[in-house]
Amino acid sequence: MRLLVATDAWAPQVNGVVRSLEHMAAAAAGHGFDPVFLTPRDFRSLPMPGYAEIRLALCTPARLSRIWDRLSPTHVHVATEGTIGHAVRRRCLAQGRPFTTSYHTRFPEYLAARAPVPQAWSYAWLRRFHNAAAGTMVSTPSLERELAARGFRGLMRWTRGVDTDLFRPADPGAPAPAAFAGLPRPIFLFVGRVAVEKNVAAFLGLDLPGTKVVVGDGPDRGRLAAAHPHARFLGTRTGAELAALYAGSDAFVFPSLTDTFGIVLLEALACGLPVAAYPVTGPLDVIAGTGAGILDADLRAAALAALAVPRARCRAEALRRTWAESARQFFGNIASAHAGASIIRAPAVDAACPG
Template identity: 75%
Template sequence: MRLLVATDAWHPQVNGVVRSLEHMAEAGPHLGCTPTLLTPRAFRSVPLPFYPEIRLSLVTARGVAARWPDLAPTHVHIATEGPIGLATRRVCLARGQPFTTSYHTRFPEYLAARAPVPPAWSYAWLRRFHGAASGTMVSTPSLERELAGRGFSNLMRWTRGVDTELFRPRDEPVAALAGLPRPLFLFVGRLAVEKNVAAFLSLDLPGTKVVVGDGPDRARLEALAPAARFLGTRTGEDLARIYAACDAFVFPSLTDTFGIVLLEALACGLPVAAYPVTGPLDVVGGTGAGVLDADLRAAALASLAIPREACRQEALRYTWAESARQFYANIETAHAQAGVPRPVRRFGRAPLGVGAEPLTRTDPRS
């Protein structure tokens, strides 16, 4: 299998989409696949307003089609609905090339939080985008049910994993947390309005609130909670030590489709407090490794009583190896069901870009 993965999400972004694709890349050769990644690095791009770490590629379908002979993919997966995803989708449709997609982000809710755009409009557009795919991968049962209820079809399950060697219980001091009143309630993620971090910071909790991450909302959040400890972006061993040194992980998001940080926290022995919504319901609900409650303060306080070993044991159920097995099996199944590609039309050449890059693990976070 020569797999082309088209994604608008890539470094310097640090998020669940990028992490997932990195792990799929790492596993590809072991599962008989040679993956190539088409990212914003292959094209001229401009920073997204308010999110400079996100680059919008100046790409057309002709720009992608010009690379097709060199890429020669037997299979195509479109990971995002941005400019690269749109251009690749158009090329696939023109060539009669089957492709799969994945649904990572609740764009309708994200957009509605910033602009007066009804979510129903955005969902209609997304339904059309993913409707052309042979299969659309979703991370959880509750998300699958929700999208099916909105008219999405050909849904396939693709779970996520966690590196349990990196993210593990530790008994190591963390200088950034030294002397802070306990218990330590931790949030890890992008500091943006859609993450609902203000709901966490506004809780009346004992001890100290610790925030790891950065984003366009940071200045407002720091002003909202001057007593909280903001540590900025942390990765790798540094991040894992912070998880393990805290007492509870608070996940206030109402819009995440999964939340890999939930698994990272659990793997470090950290109980989770969250709202009972998609993501937490699937990862934590009914496991005894966290508390889900519409009253986030009550959930945070109750989570402190959960044994850390119970959290660790729950995280061990999730592996990147199983995630990769599902991912590549979905692609093979969807491609086989769709039939053989049938060329329809050709695009002209375009001067954009410098080519694609191998899908290999190149992680500047470590």
């Protein structure tokens, strides 16, 4: 079974969508699938205004048709709602082919943070996009309930995992990361995209002892670094280097109000790092009731209380979250959705969609 995954998010982007899809690709053979990816690398692309890391693919029908004929997919998953996602969705509908989608990003909230666009308009657009699919994958129970209340249909659960061999507590006696040398303790860490939708400014504005450290890059990095000279901005770190930063910190602060999950939460827990976050979708599903972190509308209080959370409890919670289970759900959803799909034709308005 050849699975075509259409995604507007791909390397060199570093985010939860890319990491999730990479892990699914690694597990695909064990579930009987041969994955092929359609990404911005397959087309001419332009940098997104104000966010050059994100490429907008110029996904022409002729180019897509040539690639499609070469790949000959038996199953299709549309991972994102960008130009590539729209083009593949439109082709599937025109051919009467079933496909699945996944809801990774709260675009209505992200867009509202940058422009005066009513969220009701954005959700109506997203509902039309996803309701044409045979199934839409969501990462958490709270997100599923929220989208169902907004009229989204065919919702399917697809959780996330963490590599607990890579992300693990520091070995006894291991030195602190060199990046932390001389920094006052405790170290409060944030990892993620440095952009307005991640609410990093709320973290940096907290009155906390010790040092605030930001790992990641994005369009707001320069502005926030200038506004908060006592914080340390380390840029993007990956792999073992990132794991060491988690393990060498004292608390992980997750200020986002809009994430649908937050894979960084699991990475922090796997390294034995307690989490402080707001009680919203994502943290509520990952942290609430586990004893592995503190959720509070007062983020400063949560951050300070997280310092007392036993690190062993964090690690134990992360060990319950595997990529193997995530892959089982993902490929099971695709198989069942395609097997039982009823075909939904594209509404006429789709002719005006990008892609």
